[in-house]
Amino acid sequence: MAEGRRVHIVIMGCGRVGSTLARTLEQQGHTVSVIDRDPTAFRRLGSGFGGRRITGIGFDQDTLKDAGIEEAGAFAAVSSGDNSNIIAARVAREMFGVENVAARIYDPRRAEVYQRLGIPTVATVRWTADQMLRRLLPAGAEPLWRDPSGRVELAEVHTSAAWIGHRVAELQEETGVRVAFITRQGEAVLPTAKTVLQDGDLVHVIMRTDEVEQVEAACAKGPDTEARR
Numbered sequence: 001m002a003e004g005r006r007v008h009i010v011i012m013g014c015g016r017v018g019s020t021l022a023r024t025l026e027q028q029g030h031t032v033s034v035i036d037r038d039p040t041a042f043r044r045l046g047s048g049f050g051g052r053r054i055t056g057i058g059f060d061q062d063t064l065k066d067a068g069i070e071e072a073g074a075f076a077a078v079s080s081g082d083n084s085n086i087i088a089a090r091v092a093r094e095m096f097g098v099e100n101v102a103a104r105i106y107d108p109r110r111a112e113v114y115q116r117l118g119i120p121t122v123a124t125v126r127w128t129a130d131q132m133l134r135r136l137l138p139a140g141a142e143p144l145w146r147d148p149s150g151r152v153e154l155a156e157v158h159t160s161a162a163w164i165g166h167r168v169a170e171l172q173e174e175t176g177v178r179v180a181f182i183t184r185q186g187e188a189v190l191p192t193a194k195t196v197l198q199d200g201d202l203v204h205v206i207m208r209t210d211e212v213e214q215v216e217a218a219c220a221k222g223p224d225t226e227a228r229r
Contacts, residue, residue, distance in 0.1 A: 006030055007073030010098075012058030012088050017104065018078045019044035026051055033067035036079075059088035061095065074100035082106055089119050116148060144204065154180055156204050157215060159197070162222025168195045175218040177205040 006029050011018050014036035022032045022045060032051035035058045036042065042053045056063035058079060069075065075092035077085035082105050089103040102120045105111040111123035143153035163171060168179050168191040182189045183202035189195070197203070207215050 008033070008068050008071050009074045009076065010035065010064065010067045010069050010072045010092070012036075012075070012077045012085070013079030013104075014038075014041040014044055014053075015078070015080060016044070018076070021076060021078065022051060023049060031068075033072075035063060035067050058084060059091045061091065064088075064091065064096065069096045069098065072096070072098050074098065075102075077101075077103040079104075082110055086110070086114055086119065086121075089114075093119070143209075146209065151209055152206065153209050153212070154204060154206050155212070156183075156202055157219045159201070159203050159219045160222035161199070163197050163219070164199050166197055166223055167193070168197060169193045170223060171197065171203070171219070174224060175205075175215050176211070177207045177215050180204045180206050 008031045009025050010033045011022050012035045014022070014034050018034060018036070019041075022034050026032050026049060032049075033054055034042065034045065034051060035054045035056060037055070037057060039053075039055045045051075045053070052067060054063060054067045056066070058064070058077065069092060072092075075089065075098045077088040077092075079085055079088075085103040085105060089101045092098040093101045102122065103114065104124055105114065105121045106124050108123040111121040114121050143155040145154040146152070157177075159171070168182075171177075172179055179191050181204050182191055182195070182197075183204070184198065185200070203219070205215070
């Protein structure tokens with residue numbers, strides 16, 4: 001990793017999500033501090049974790065300073081409490097000027113409100129339900145992301161097996177969407193003009209919200225082979 005891309009990251013909450021996030025970020029070359037009220041929670045980090053372990057309340061300014069918030073490039077609030085997460089996220093952004101802030105929120109209604117206020121959120125229950133829906137009802141899935149205006153969304157679309165072997169550029173041309181990325185064998189792939197769709201690919205597209213039905217129909221139909229003759 002290039003030196004200029006390494007940042008210090010503070011994480012509030014050392015549960016399964018927080019500990020996994022901390023270890024992953026450290027493996028990527030970043031420096032990490034983890035805050036938790038319960039000192040025994042740090043056991044999840046393992047003996048190989050080289051970052052700071054801070055016992056305290058994640059939205060307390062002194063605790064955040066001990067964690068290096070003043071030098072942090074990012075802050076993640078992933079404790080088990082919605083209120084604590086959103087308060088900590090706001091303190092990190094508004095008091096310490098951290099630009100990249102995200103909070104885990106269990107209540108999807110709250111998540112939408114805070115998203116509009118400029119605090120990026122991950123609504124845990126809603127996200128899990130959406131992931132299940134995309135596997136059970138792929139043709140009618142909920143969007144992965146929607147912009148605040150509600151006019152543009154990112155969604156996984158069901159593509160007909162007839163698209164296998166065709167280039168992503170052909171799919172974009174016929175459906176009018178922009179393919180953002182493809183999930184292939186569990187990994188995200190950024191497609192190029194020459195990328196060919198394979199069996200098992202999950203296709204994620206950016207499209208206008210008012211064109212969802214039209215796009216889903218075109219993707220499910222398959223390429224217009226007659227038009228290409």
